[in-house]
Amino acid sequence: WGVTTRSPLIVDVLRDRNALYRSGSDGRIENGYTVKLVNKVADARAFTIDVESKTPGIVLRDMPQPVRAQPEEVLSLPVVLSAPASVTGRQDVVFTIRSVDGEDSETVESTFFGPM
Numbered sequence: 001w002g003v004t005t006r007s008p009l010i011v012d013v014l015r016d017r018n019a020l021y022r023s024g025s026d027g028r029i030e031n032g033y034t035v036k037l038v039n040k041v042a043d044a045r046a047f048t049i050d051v052e053s054k055t056p057g058i059v060l061r062d063m064p065q066p067v068r069a070q071p072e073e074v075l076s077l078p079v080v081l082s083a084p085a086s087v088t089g090r091q092d093v094v095f096t097i098r099s100v101d102g103e104d105s106e107t108v109e110s111t112f113f114g115p116m
Contacts, residue, residue: 009047010038011097011106013079020113028082029114030061035077037097039069046100051081055091058083058112066100087114 016032024030039045046066051058061082069075081093091112098105 007104007106008039008041009097009099009104009106010036010040011095011108012036013095013108013110015110021115023085024082027085029085029087030083031081031112033079033081033095033110035075035079035095035097037067037069037075037077039071039073039075042071044068044070048098048100049077049079050096050098051093052096053091053093053112055083055087055112057087058091058093081112083112083114087112089114089116 014034014036022030035049037047046068048066049060049063051060059082061080063079067075067077093110093112095108095110096105
């Protein structure tokens with residue numbers, strides 16, 4: 001049962017715990033994350049990473065798309081979210097990782113922090 005129902009994609013999103021937020025050179029607020037992605041199938045696959053938030057302006061910065069993972073490969077991808085300086089406090093964000101072929105996707109809830 002375990003082999004037939006195992007997920008072909010595992011995703012975890014870890015916030016950078018060293019800094020709550022940082023100011024970018026362009027004045028925007030940035031938060032760092034590590035996306036851990038596990039391709040559990042026996043074929044190389046490509047994935048896209050998207051971020052959604054109810055707060056306008058929070059975007060994924062400089063992420064090459066799609067991300068390629070070899071069979072059974074574990075990737076640790078550094079990711080930066082950027083927002084206008086007007087974004088303050090704690091904001092909810094949702095990372096969505098989808099296989100390009102559309103067969104698998106995972107969503108992970110996280111938070112974005114700006115100055116108080």
